[in-house]
Structure formats: structure tokens, C-alpha cells
Amino acid sequence: MHIAFICTEKLPSPAVKGGAIQLMIDGIAPMFAAKHTLTIFSITDPSLPMYEIRDGIEYVRVPKEQYEQHIVNELKKRTFDVIHVFNRPVNVLFYKQAAPNSRFVTSLHNDMFSPMKMKRDVAERVIAEVDAITTVSEYMKRTVTKRYDVRDDLIHIVYSGVDATRYTPPWTEEGKQRRTTMRQRFGTEDDDVILFIGRLSKTKGVHVLIESMNHVLAERPKAKLVIVGGKWFSDNRPNEYVRFLHQLAKPYNDRIQFTSYIPSEYIPHIFTIGDVFVCSSQWHEPLARVHYEAMAAGVPIVTTNRGGNSEVIEHNVNGLVVDDYASPKAFARAISELLHDKEKALALAHEGRKRAETTFSFANTAEQLERVYITICQ
Structure with missing residues (x-):
């Protein structure tokens, strides 16, 4: 599979400035790169080049200004089997327009479906458009399922991990x-x-x-x-x-x-x-x-x-x-x-x-995510 990870607009990847999402990506990326083609999109950082291939992973870094639009432009030029949007579910709506033939996963590391962050009609459109939602805890899963009608097979708990x-x-x-x-x-x-x-x-x-x-x-x-x-x-x-x-x-x-x-x-x-x-x-x-x-x-x-x-x-x-x-x-x-x-x-x-x-290793996290990707691509 050709897989894209799209980070948030907050911090670069790899995690040179920290960040729970970036550290998780650092942990699981080598395991995906060993079996699949992996591209990681993130914001630029003075300590990192705009583009590089490191340890078999393609990193594409774009300016923070108009980050989402830059990603849209990149997605129009490329073909991915799975596009994983980290913690920005609303962005799926316009990313999917740029890559209509890709499967989309969005992961929730915070309560991004909160009414304070997303209107109900927008949230329902996101749920209808994504192929899978993953959450970092059962608690995060409940923040979605208590508010919206979500199919059981759409949302998956995938705990993060550690090396x-x-x-x-x-x-x-x-x-x-x-x-x-x-x-x-x-x-x-x-x-x-x-x-x-x-x-x-x-x-x-x-x-x-x-x-x-x-x-x-x-x-x-x-x-x-x-x-x-x-x-x-x-x-x-x-x-x-x-x-x-x-x-x-x-x-x-x-x-x-x-x-x-x-x-x-x-x-x-x-x-x-x-x-x-x-x-x-x-x-x-x-x-x-x-x-x-x-x-x-x-x-x-x-x-x-x-x-x-x-x-x-x-x-x-x-x-x-x-x-x-x-x-x-x-x-x-x-x-x-x-x-x-x-x-x-x-x-x-x-x-x-x-x-x-064992239970909370990055290897376990990567294995669970890979199962989600394979299922939605079948």
C-alpha cells in the first residue's frame, strides 16, 4: 500500500519539538515503511529540510501558512491507497475532494468532534465521508458515539505506545x-x-x-x-x-x-x-x-x-x-x-x-492500525 500520514499544523515530523502525535508517528513509521510506501506530511521547521527521504520514509514539509491548502495541492499530484489525517477530522472533507479515490482514516487524539470545534452538520458529513475513525482511548470513542450515530465497524480504539x-x-x-x-x-x-x-x-x-x-x-x-x-x-x-x-x-x-x-x-x-x-x-x-x-x-x-x-x-x-x-x-x-x-x-x-x-508497544499500535487500513482497502 501507498500510505500518507498528514500531521496537524502545530508541530513538525519527526518530533524535533515533541508532541504526542509526532512521537507516535515516529514510533510506528519505521514499521509501516518496512512493508509499505509511506509519505509523511507536516509543517516546516528550521532544523529540517523541506523534502527528504530518511530511512525509507518520504517527508514532505510545507509552510505553516495555508498548511491545509498546500496539502490539498500535494494530494492532487499524488496517488495514495490510504490517507490518515491525524486529529483534524474536518480536513477530510477537502482532502477527499483532492484525492477522491483514496481511503480516508482520521484519528482522534482530542475531542475534535466537540460542538465547540465542529458544527453538527459538518461532523455528520465527516462521519459519512471517512472510511474509518481511530481513537486513542475508549473515552475518546465515547465522545463521538454519544453525540452521533456511528456504525460499530467504523470506529476503532487504537492505543498509542512506546519503544x-x-x-x-x-x-x-x-x-x-x-x-x-x-x-x-x-x-x-x-x-x-x-x-x-x-x-x-x-x-x-x-x-x-x-x-x-x-x-x-x-x-x-x-x-x-x-x-x-x-x-x-x-x-x-x-x-x-x-x-x-x-x-x-x-x-x-x-x-x-x-x-x-x-x-x-x-x-x-x-x-x-x-x-x-x-x-x-x-x-x-x-x-x-x-x-x-x-x-x-x-x-x-x-x-x-x-x-x-x-x-x-x-x-x-x-x-x-x-x-x-x-x-x-x-x-x-x-x-x-x-x-x-x-x-x-x-x-x-x-x-x-x-x-x-507488550500491550502498549509501538509494534502493537502499528499492527492494529495496519489491520484497519487493510480492512478498508478490501
Whole structure:
């Protein structure tokens, strides 16, 4: 098959500036390129050429200005069996006009069928035009099926994944050495490190996590919260919320450390410093891909029962799930439990690693997507 991946207009591919969609594409693209002809469309970036063939994958990068129109022009010149439009379902309508003989898949990584983003008549036209819809979680599937009449065979849950080989769990020799090196670099050798990795936005709940430290430190004086991320991917400029977080953290002195944004290629190393990883999402998270990374890294996880998070993290099986997601005390209890009960924390981490290697591998993601493509082309 000749397959096209069309990224959003936000970030380039490969994921030189991060991004959950771009990282997923990076993970599955080599597997598709090994069996099919793959072209990836994305926006331009100063660090990348406009056109290249890398590792058997054709990359076509077009200016962000009038991105969709540029893609339309490209599609008119080419022939694809399957065109996969990532997280921009409305664009299917004019992409299909440019490539009427192709099969179309749109994947949902956010609630793109929300009435705030798409009028009902437009959404119904998209559903009628696409050959398949994939979603990153059961929760995301429900955001569509609760609003619209969708055939059962049209919509598929395809979880994202991770390349576990890039992560070194702390129980391996390599993991122990890397953990020692990284903790020295971050000055956390003697600390119980609570790790947050993600965008610094109110929906991610970093403020609740900071407020939980008052309770955590009462039980674990050596606890330290390390906050990794900026206001946006590759953007460390402060905004009102980021300034608020720094102000909120001031009374804790060196017990809270901000690193700003760190490029995605270094994140597997960053995970090695953590004793507990926390996803403090306050919104209905579609399903934060950082869960897959924490599982692969062998770090015990605390997450919230919001959106799709609890579909990959089972309470007391491969992590702890906080129902009272807005309560600093609830987070503190879960964090303190894992810092105190090292045996339980290790058992959860081992189960997470096992799932990252199997159920949530990029190979599994690619296999599920390929099945969708083959089905719609028959």
C-alpha cells in the first residue's frame, strides 16, 4: 500500500519539538515503511529540510501558512491507497475532494468532534465521508458515539505506545548506573523524587501537585518534586500560569525544582531520577502518552481517574489512580504510600514495564492500525 500520514499544523515530523502525535508517528513509521510506501506530511521547521527521504520514509514539509491548502495541492499530484489525517477530522472533507479515490482514516487524539470545534452538520458529513475513525482511548470513542450515530465497524480504539528499548528500568544494571549519573546531575542523590513531565497548563494540575507537597513533606522530609516542562512544546517563555506555579513553589525552596522544557530524546534519561511519577490531570485527558513512557521506564505511577487515563493504569495493578483529582491531600496519600512501601512500588513498576513491552508497544499500535487500513482497502 501507498500510505500518507498528514500531521496537524502545530508541530513538525519527526518530533524535533515533541508532541504526542509526532512521537507516535515516529514510533510506528519505521514499521509501516518496512512493508509499505509511506509519505509523511507536516509543517516546516528550521532544523529540517523541506523534502527528504530518511530511512525509507518520504517527508514532505510545507509552510505553516495555508498548511491545509498546500496539502490539498500535494494530494492532487499524488496517488495514495490510504490517507490518515491525524486529529483534524474536518480536513477530510477537502482532502477527499483532492484525492477522491483514496481511503480516508482520521484519528482522534482530542475531542475534535466537540460542538465547540465542529458544527453538527459538518461532523455528520465527516462521519459519512471517512472510511474509518481511530481513537486513542475508549473515552475518546465515547465522545463521538454519544453525540452521533456511528456504525460499530467504523470506529476503532487504537492505543498509542512506546519503544520500551529506549528506557532503562532502575532494576537493570544500565538503569542503576544511569540513575546514579542523572541524580548527581540534578542534585537529587539523597531525595525521594516525585516526577512530573508535561506541559505546564492548568488542565495538567501542576498547581494541585505543588500544593500536595506540604502534606508529603510532613511524612517524607526528603521528598523533592521535579517539574519537567514548559508552557508548550519547546517553548519556555513564561505566561501567567507558569509565573503562578513558581510563586506557589517559593515557600518550598529546594524541595521543588523546575527544569523547563527538555527535548523528547532526553526524556528516557530524565525518568531514571524518579521514585514516583505523577500525572495530575484535571481535565478529561484523552489519554496522556506520558503514562506509556513512565511504564517503560519502570517508575511507579500515580494518575487521575480523568478521561482515558485509567484505561491503561489499573489501580493497585500497575499504578495508583486518584479519584479525588482536585485534592492535594489525595495526591499526597498516594505519593506517600509509594514512597513508603518500596515493595509495592516496585511490583507496580514491574507490571507497568511488562505492559509497555507488550500491550502498549509501538509494534502493537502499528499492527492494529495496519489491520484497519487493510480492512478498508478490501
